[in-house]
Amino acid sequence: MKSTSSGKKGRAAPVAEGGVWVTRSERGTYLLARRWASAFRGDEVVFLIGELGAGKTVFAKGIAAGLGVKDVRQVCSPTFTLINIYQARVPILHLDLYRLGGRAEIRDLGFEDAVGEAVLLIEWAERIDFPLEGREVRIDVQPDGRRRISISRLSSP
Numbered sequence: 603m604k605s606t607s608s609g610k611k612g613r614a615a616p617v618a619e620g621g622v623w624v625t626r627s628e629r630g631t632y633l634l635a636r637r638w639a640s641a642f643r644g645d646e647v648v649f650l651i652g653e654l655g656a657g658k659t660v661f662a663k664g665i666a667a668g669l670g671v672k673d674v675r676q677v678c679s680p681t682f683t684l685i686n687i688y689q690a691r692v693p694i695l696h697l698d699l700y701r702l703g704g705r706a707e708i709r710d711l712g713f714e715d716a717v718g719e720a721v722l723l724i725e726w727a728e729r730i731d732f733p734l735e736g737r738e739v740r741i742d743v744q745p746d747g748r749r750r751i752s753i754s755r756l757s758s759p
Contacts, residue, residue: 622752624744631657631741631749635664638753642669644692645718647736649727649756656741657749658725662696665723669694679725684711693720699729 625631648665650658659679666677669690680686680698688694695716702708708730716722717734724730727738735756742750 620754622750625657625749625751628657628660631660631751632664632667634751635661635739636668637664639665639668639721642692642721644669644721647717647722647734648724649730649736649738650723650725650741651728651738652741653743656743658739658741661739661741661751662723662725665721666690666694666696669721685713694723695720696723697725699724699726702729 623634625634642665650661652658659677662679663674663677666688667674669692671677671688671690671694677688677696678686680696681700684698684702686696688696693716695713697711697713699708702711713722713724714734722736724736727736738752738754738756740752740754742752744750
């Protein structure tokens with residue numbers, strides 16, 4: 603298990619799939635995601651899994667920064683809008699499935715059309731009940747407040 607702090611200066615190792623990291627702060631979570639996203643091609647699907655307040659949106663901000671979004675303050679959870687679109691070196695679609703009831707409502711979003719054309723960041727992705735390949739980012743809050751972040755490749759959660 604790797605550990606990252608608030609981002610001390612120096613050359614950080616690349617973030618690999620199949621790894622587990624522990625971050626000690628919101629900034630550490632953000633920097634981990636930014637570093638990981640810097641190697642994205644632009645067609646990734648990222649399933650963001652974790653309880654309320656775990657840091658899914660912070661991780662999404664880091665990915666957006668790694669892809670070149672100039673002002674990451676615009677990156678916010680699309681709980682009520684359902685989809686936010688950000689312009690970067692590649693398009694980013696940020697979805698939040700928390701309020702959606704089932705397969706039909708999720709399918710009605712039509713985001714499958716963007717698979718392969720943009721980076722998809724999907725919060726509450728465990729609600730997807732149809733096949734979709736991507737990378738799962740599971741964020742677990744530890745008793746001391748640190749975040750245990752595991753990244754793996756899989757079909758829909």
